Amino acid sequence: MPSPDRAARSTIDPDEVAKFEAMSAEWWDTEGKFKPLHMLNPCRLDYITGQIAAQFDRDLGAQAPFAGLRLLDIGCGGGLLCEPMARLGATVVGADAAERNIPVARLHAEQSGLEIDYRHTTAEAMAEAGEAFDVVLNMEVVEHVASPIDYLTACHDLLKPGGLHICSTLNRNAKSYVMAIIGAEQVMRWLPKGTHDWNKFITPDELYDLMRRAGLTPVDRKGMVFNPLGWSWRLSERDLSVNYVTASLRPERVTL
Template identity: 40%
Template structure:
């Protein structure tokens, strides 16, 4: 991350603008709160006006944040523009697809040559236009992509229709996670929620629903943004206001969550966190890379416990295992 910071600050015009914006807009960093306190802050955002679009699903006691839905409703037609607002998500596939594949293979083993995820059922929460659903389907998984924005789902269906093989492996549904949970108890081997949790109204509901729809021993994969000074400066000030990597207003720093708080939340509903890895985006190259620390973006892999934990051992904490993608580091 420091390499990126020094590279950006090397430009004097950028430096002056960055200092000006940060000095006036940067928010004070509060001490790391427990997940219950974070939930209290999130619930305040849930009390907003009703949905203004007829083609957006409604739900009560929901993960759905109407303001966030409206943002993505406005961008629904741009999911497959490789140079547009979602360019960084396209390039993120270079990290997140292998992260999901390799961790699933370490649990389930190779199922079929060329289609290693054959036989596995994966839920893509907040699938958008299908940017992650499609490559997982091409790896052989049976993928269900869900999103509350119906226009995004239609874009995903249209794009996948150009590949007849995907029609057999990937299907989409316009709904919320809690709506699906009513029908799909323990129906999936894995859930992916990539760049989603920072847009939700209620992470407690999200975690409980993930636990409900996963099979015992199933995997939950999350990529999101840490809640730090650097995440505000580079995730919002630089990415949105200066470099215009994503539209202004895409992210709300108050909704970011640290890996420590996310791990506590997941463990409280029956998960063991197996891996947390830092991620870095370089706007000059448009590429992502893995990092040992997690000051901005990070990826997390958790597993639903198969049985009630023993009193003396709930989850392995910070075990730096020598397997790909495993071990936890927050430094």
């Protein structure tokens, strides 16, 4: 259980929450403000499902391969990741600090015939309540929180020993500024201006260090690279220059 001092601290940045609440009605519009996430989703799912299958020895060709696994998607938005995880058999909880996202996610899941536990809450509150999961998805969230180390510590506390944490974010360099700020927000207008703060982007080495400090053990990282010719995303072993995704584990036992 987290200490009272740690649990009392919230990593929520109200300004960041307000940005996404303003866009909440558009989560399932593939041509709307979340078009970039819809385009990225197949690439994210490829990584997520592969890591879960490897960690828990699951056959992705089987029916409901993630049955018996309890999964949390923090910053679930409208449920773009929760729904495919539920279809694969996982027991899914979707949590978001933006209250208006939750009714949108619930309605879409109901229309899709899926049972997903959506909650307007935070990682810290769930950790304080003693919630425990086999998998925690933390996708494109860490660059929006007030304190990455406290947030990642809450992610650690939410995992069962041996549990899997998957985290994606944006690298901080000149290329990411051009691609994510100038390109996505100003030129392509995929996202409203100000959606991202480049100063909050985190380099892969910084993220690995933060995860270790939070008690997690990093085990993998890959880039997610956009191909403008094919208008699609792919995973890359080497190119982590803009978008990237990581996998880490909560150790089975604490080593002294």
